[in-house]
Amino acid sequence: MIIYDVENFPNPLRVRIALAEKNALDSVTFKPVDLMNGEHRSAAFLHKNPFAGVPVLELDDGTYISESPAITEYIDHHFAGPSLTGETAKERAVISMMQRRAETQVLDAIATYFHHATDGLGPELETYQNSDWGQKQHARALAGLVYFDSVLAEQSYVAGESFTMADITLWCGLVFGGFCSVGIPANLTHLQAWHDRVAKRPSIAA
Incomplete structure (x- = not known):
């Protein structure tokens, strides 16, 4: 493999x-x-x-x-081990839904901002840029962070009480955000607490 x-x-x-x-x-x-x-x-x-x-x-x-x-x-x-994508039909559907939201509202939005409204990977690779679209996605990402703060005010992880692929996707979106100066606003305390807790997982801390 x-x-x-x-x-x-x-x-x-x-x-x-x-x-x-x-x-x-x-x-x-x-x-x-x-x-x-x-x-x-x-x-x-x-x-x-x-x-x-x-x-x-x-x-x-x-x-x-x-x-x-x-x-x-x-x-x-x-591979064996705790499921990241769910075992029951309901679990799989909820995780898929929340993973997709983390992808579109945070990770992909930040990526679009990076590639369109910053220097991105440089002129050799960024062959087309639309700054207005990039800035719109920046706003979308910030709204996404607000949404996930509200979710995490009610539960321990993005898709419920277990760590899943939805958490991994949101985490990677925030990593990308840190790289291009899209951080967690200070008032989003639930999102920040989740971030600090997830950062200690061996799979991420390593």
Whole structure:
């Protein structure tokens, strides 16, 4: 099993944390993708993922799986350990819903702000930018943080009382936010308390 990624980029980080939660980091081989020099746009990489994104999981039978939620779903069901995506129909639906909200309202919004309204990865890679759209997504991300603060005022984790993929996605969104100066506002105390608690998990602290 091979994972093609860029270490510490937000989506690859989601996969690495999931693997760490399942105690499976040593069960895969990581192959770095030289994204800064355009390797993700090469014919060889586009064969693995025609949308040129990382991470990509290569299974032993030659199957390629891209899109972080799909990869983490595979990881969760392939390796033993506490479920990150839910066991009952209700759990799986709630986790999927909240994971998607964390993705669209925080992680993806911050990523769009970064790529459109800042220097991003530089002019060689940022071939199209729309600053107004980036700023709109900045506002969306801040609204998303307010939403998750309200959620965490009522429960311990994003999808209930257990740590799940929804928490991993929100965490990685906040990591990305810290990189491009989108932090947790001081008044969002429930979100901050969740952040401080999750930061101590072995899968993240490492």
